[in-house]
Amino acid sequence: xxxxxxxxxxxxxxxxVLFGVINKVKAFFAGRKGPxxxxxxxxxxxxxxxxxxYSTSSTWIFKFAPVGTLAALFIAMLFLPLGFxxxxxxxxxxxxxFLYMLGLGRxxxxxxxxxxxxxxxxxxxxRELQFSVVSEGTMLLLLIFLAIxxxxxxxxxxxxGRGNSFWMSAAPSMLLSAVALYVxxxxxxxxxxxxxxxxxxxxxxxxxAMILDNSGPDLAFIxxxxxxxxxxxxxxxxxxxxxxxxxxxxxxxxxMTSGCFLTAVxxxxxxxxxxxxxxxxxxxxxxxxxxxxxAALALLLISGGVK
Amino acid sequence: MIFSSAGIAAAAGVLSLLxxxxxxxxxxxxxxxxxxxxxAGIVTLCTSPPNGVSLLFMLPTLILAxxxxxxxxxxxxxxxxxxxxxxxxxxxxxxMLALPLIKEFLxxxxxxxxxxxxxxxxxxxxxxxxxxxxxxxxYLLACEAGGLLLMLFYALSFKSGVSQELFxxxxxxxxxxxxxxxxxxxxxxxxxxxxxxxxxxxxxxxxINLGLMGILVFVFPGVDPALCGWTLLIxxxxxxxxGIVFAFAQDNLKRVLxxxxxxxxxxxxxxxxxxxxxxxxxxNTMIVFGILGSVFHIINHALLKGTLFLGAGQVxxxxxxxxxxxxxxxxxxxxVTGSCFTAAAVGLSGLPPFNGFIGELMIYxxxxxxxxxxxxxxxxAGIAAALVLSLTGACAVVxxxxxxxxxxxxxxxxxxxxxxxxxxxxxxxLCLLLLSVxxxxxxxxTAPAIIKLVKTPGLDTAVAGAEKILFxxxxxxxxxxxxxxxxxxxxxxxxxxxxxxxxxxxxxxxYAKPSARMEYTGSAIIQNLADLFNSxxxxxxxxxxxxxxFPSKASFEWESPDGSxxxxxxxxxxxxxxxxxxxxxxxSGYLHVYVxxxxxxxxAMVIWAIVS
Numbered sequence: 001x002x003x004x005x006x007x008x009x010x011x012x013x014x015x016x017v018l019f020g021v022i023n024k025v026k027a028f029f030a031g032r033k034g035p036x037x038x039x040x041x042x043x044x045x046x047x048x049x050x051x052x053x054y055s056t057s058s059t060w061i062f063k064f065a066p067v068g069t070l071a072a073l074f075i076a077m078l079f080l081p082l083g084f085x086x087x088x089x090x091x092x093x094x095x096x097x098f099l100y101m102l103g104l105g106r107x108x109x110x111x112x113x114x115x116x117x118x119x120x121x122x123x124x125x126x127r128e129l130q131f132s133v134v135s136e137g138t139m140l141l142l143l144i145f146l147a148i149x150x151x152x153x154x155x156x157x158x159x160x161g162r163g164n165s166f167w168m169s170a171a172p173s174m175l176l177s178a179v180a181l182y183v184x185x186x187x188x189x190x191x192x193x194x195x196x197x198x199x200x201x202x203x204x205x206x207x208x209a210m211i212l213d214n215s216g217p218d219l220a221f222i223x224x225x226x227x228x229x230x231x232x233x234x235x236x237x238x239x240x241x242x243x244x245x246x247x248x249x250x251x252x253x254x255x256m257t258s259g260c261f262l263t264a265v266x267x268x269x270x271x272x273x274x275x276x277x278x279x280x281x282x283x284x285x286x287x288x289x290x291x292x293x294x295a296a297l298a299l300l301l302i303s304g305g306v307k
Numbered sequence: 308m309i310f311s312s313a314g315i316a317a318a319a320g321v322l323s324l325l326x327x328x329x330x331x332x333x334x335x336x337x338x339x340x341x342x343x344x345x346x347a348g349i350v351t352l353c354t355s356p357p358n359g360v361s362l363l364f365m366l367p368t369l370i371l372a373x374x375x376x377x378x379x380x381x382x383x384x385x386x387x388x389x390x391x392x393x394x395x396x397x398x399x400x401x402x403m404l405a406l407p408l409i410k411e412f413l414x415x416x417x418x419x420x421x422x423x424x425x426x427x428x429x430x431x432x433x434x435x436x437x438x439x440x441x442x443x444x445x446y447l448l449a450c451e452a453g454g455l456l457l458m459l460f461y462a463l464s465f466k467s468g469v470s471q472e473l474f475x476x477x478x479x480x481x482x483x484x485x486x487x488x489x490x491x492x493x494x495x496x497x498x499x500x501x502x503x504x505x506x507x508x509x510x511x512x513x514x515i516n517l518g519l520m521g522i523l524v525f526v527f528p529g530v531d532p533a534l535c536g537w538t539l540l541i542x543x544x545x546x547x548x549x550g551i552v553f554a555f556a557q558d559n560l561k562r563v564l565x566x567x568x569x570x571x572x573x574x575x576x577x578x579x580x581x582x583x584x585x586x587x588x589x590x591n592t593m594i595v596f597g598i599l600g601s602v603f604h605i606i607n608h609a610l611l612k613g614t615l616f617l618g619a620g621q622v623x624x625x626x627x628x629x630x631x632x633x634x635x636x637x638x639x640x641x642x643v644t645g646s647c648f649t650a651a652a653v654g655l656s657g658l659p660p661f662n663g664f665i666g667e668l669m670i671y672x673x674x675x676x677x678x679x680x681x682x683x684x685x686x687x688a689g690i691a692a693a694l695v696l697s698l699t700g701a702c703a704v705v706x707x708x709x710x711x712x713x714x715x716x717x718x719x720x721x722x723x724x725x726x727x728x729x730x731x732x733x734x735x736x737l738c739l740l741l742l743s744v745x746x747x748x749x750x751x752x753t754a755p756a757i758i759k760l761v762k763t764p765g766l767d768t769a770v771a772g773a774e775k776i777l778f779x780x781x782x783x784x785x786x787x788x789x790x791x792x793x794x795x796x797x798x799x800x801x802x803x804x805x806x807x808x809x810x811x812x813x814x815x816x817x818y819a820k821p822s823a824r825m826e827y828t829g830s831a832i833i834q835n836l837a838d839l840f841n842s843x844x845x846x847x848x849x850x851x852x853x854x855x856x857f858p859s860k861a862s863f864e865w866e867s868p869d870g871s872x873x874x875x876x877x878x879x880x881x882x883x884x885x886x887x888x889x890x891x892x893x894x895s896g897y898l899h900v901y902v903x904x905x906x907x908x909x910x911a912m913v914i915w916a917i918v919s
Binding site: 061064100103110117121130213283 | 635636638639642645646649653656657658659660664667668671672675676678679681686689690693694697698700701702704705707708711712716717718772775776779780783786787790791794795797798801802804808809810811812813814815816821823825826827831832833834835836839
């Protein structure tokens with residue numbers, strides 16, 4: 001419990017730093033120096049000190065959306081076995097509450113975007129909704145995959161209670177699952193090739209387009225929430241691939257944190273190596289991810305790597 | 308005694324009909340009658356609860372009837388004769404309250420038919436409107452077809468030597484027509500938009516459940532539970548996914564809600580199917596989660612869909628249209644309705660912290676306990692149910708984002724005039740929402756009572772597990788509220804210190820004159836997804852492309868008519884009409900031709916008798 005709390009605090013502090021890592025990697029590939037590691041934190045603090053401008057078109061939904069999204073993401077984080085320590089708040093079925101908290105964050109962001117009456121934000125909302133249908137399906141298949149491996153529906157057990165030998169017994173399906181989860185991560189966290197958080201060409205954006213009208217503390221909440229989301233998905237990816245049952249708490253903490261940063265490095269490399277896809281191509285990639293996860297599940301069921 | 312509430316409602320209905328000439332009096336009698344009968348119903352339930360599932364199927368009616376009645380007071384003003392409305396409203400409520408209590412099939416069938424006819428009058432209430440004729444006709448046909456099938460079902464139950472499969476299929480189809488199972492659902496998207504909003508609320512939240520009840524009480528006893536489970540599960544999967552995909556492609560607000568009812572009845576069937584499968588394979592956790600999931604979802608659907616339909620009624624009264632693409636910006640002018648609608652829609656998408664999530668969580672857990680059970684069939688069923696449920700949930704988010712965004716958010720698109728909202732209309736919505744918040748926090752305490760009602764022994768450990776999960780789910784809902792309050796307070800503190808809050812126009816990326824015409828409409832929001840699902844939806848497009856260097860006009864229209872109607876029922880009815888046309892030649896009107904036909908028939912029968 002103490003170790004989990006320590007991990008939670010660490011996650012809350014380090015989540016925005018992941019963006020710094022991604023940007024550093026991208027700068028390295030581009031031969032630039034890049035913004036500082038802590039840049040997102042500086043941005044957040046600067047935004048917190050500013051006032052907000054609210055559009056005359058918007059209503060309470062626009063003002064509530066960033067707040068509700070951040071709260072939902074925070075609650076989603078509480079169920080994760082951060083640092084491979086069991087979350088004391090976990091319960092049977094928390095995997096679904098986790099999934100639906102992410103969904104709640106999404107619908108709030110979308111409604112906030114639609115509330116501004118801006119055509120760009122409508123565009124972003126429409127794209128987010130389209131992609132979310134597939135990525136949520138993939139995420140659920142992944143949960144089923146984990147539930148079969150662990151015979152449980154609690155994220156603690158699903159991620160850390162699968163023994164140490166799942167790579168031996170079901171290597172191909174583990175590999176496919178990791179790939180599918182990486183695709184979901186890129187979608188949910190709005191990274192290249194799905195979305196480009198760096199461009200400010202409004203026509204090409206998804207997440208950034210939805211938050212065009214947010215400012216001040218609201219924008220700070222959104223940036224921080226985006227960091228939390230990236231940490232959440234990196235932590236799941238780390239826990240999915242690393243069998244860490246036998247690690248001591250401190251080394252587990254180290255493994256988890258470095259796993260998250262390594263994921264950020266991977267995201268940075270992906271972004272440096274490829275351009276954003278055309279929007280018509282993104283659903284194909286997501287469908288690909290869905291099929292890959294489906295194949296992983298089918299392989300697991302057929303190969304008998306099941307308890 | 309047990310029928311007292313239905314009796315009071317029926318008496319109130321007859322009284323209101325008698326007061327036809329004096330609208331005001333009929334309104335008072337009708338409203339008082341509904342409230343009195345519901346009070347009587349609740350008192351009866353508390354003092355001498357009827358056993359089994361009947362209570363569970365009475366609850367939605369008991370909750371929705373008074374709310375819809377209060378809403379009706381404002382809704383039907385200036386829409387025809389209140390005496391007739393209140394008369395048939397109460398009579399419909401009476402039949403709906405009576406049905407769950409009837410255990411014999413023949414009286415059940417009679418009351419069932421009466422329910423269809425009474426509610427048909429309600430659907431037809433605004434009979435002077437031309438666009439109402441087709442929906443009302445379809446509704447009447449669906450009711451009567453269902454009634455005929457049930458009569459056939461009753462008749463066949465006395466005859467031995469009938470194939471069992473056919474017998475049960477006829478019963479399923481008869482009740483399925485009311486429940487809105489896939490292919491049999493055609494009346495829902497037609498009748499719901501046509502009926503007055505409070506009537507749609509009752510029909511969607513309470514009446515379609517009765518179809519499911521009929522199947523459970525009269526068709527399924529005696530059938531192999533595994534077969535029941537698979538049937539309901541497959542029907543539920545198709546219904547929920549198909550329903551919600553059609554829901555987001557609709558432009559009419561009440562059609563969106565009608566298709567969402569098909570989706571929700573699908574989800575409930577999936578839950579019941581999981582229960583039966585759990586029973587067939589002796590999986591106690593699956594049984595408990597399945598029962599809880601179906602019961603919670605029935606109640607939640609009644610509460611939330613009731614709110615949504617009443618909200619749609621308010622929108623219709625305020626703007627005079629139901630087309631989502633024409634509205635927009637209603638949140639600023641009808642704030643209470645908009646907020647209630649938003650909350651209920653988010654809840655019905657199955658998202659926490661509202662009660663829709665509690666039901667869906669239970670159904671997911673039923674599916675996951677199947678997945679974890681190690682039995683191949685259960686694992687397959689669980690994967691199918693969970694996957695369909697998650698895709699349905701994601702599509703529901705799309706459908707309701709579109710409905711909320713298009714109707715209430717942004718700036719007004721075409722309809723700029725809007726009347727004020729009336730407390731008669733929004734107070735019932737607030738009550739329903741309050742009940743749904745209570746439903747979240749009371750779920751851990753009601754769960755054991757529900758299991759006790761269904762009376763399945765030997766489930767104690769599983770029930771205790773479910774209670775614990777519900778307790779957790781309720782606490783995290785509470786935590787969400789608390790966290791939101793904290794962050795809101797924090798922002799208020801920060802903004803006071805920053806002290807430079809201003810309001811201005813929406814940032815439109817440097818464009819000088821943004822107008823409401825540039826806004827994304829409801830159809831635009833879902834266009835990407837509609838394209839993705841177009842092989843299923845088969846959307847009808849009418850494009851008039853701009854021509855030349857200086858195009859003078861261009862237009863684009865699209866609509867998404869019901870798939871089963873276009874590709875199944877229309878060809879079937881066309882074929883039937885063709886056959887009837889050919890047979891029609893015999894019906895010439897000349898007496899001697901008829902005599903000739905009869906003679907030929909007689910001779911043929913004699914020959915047949917001799918030969919065999």
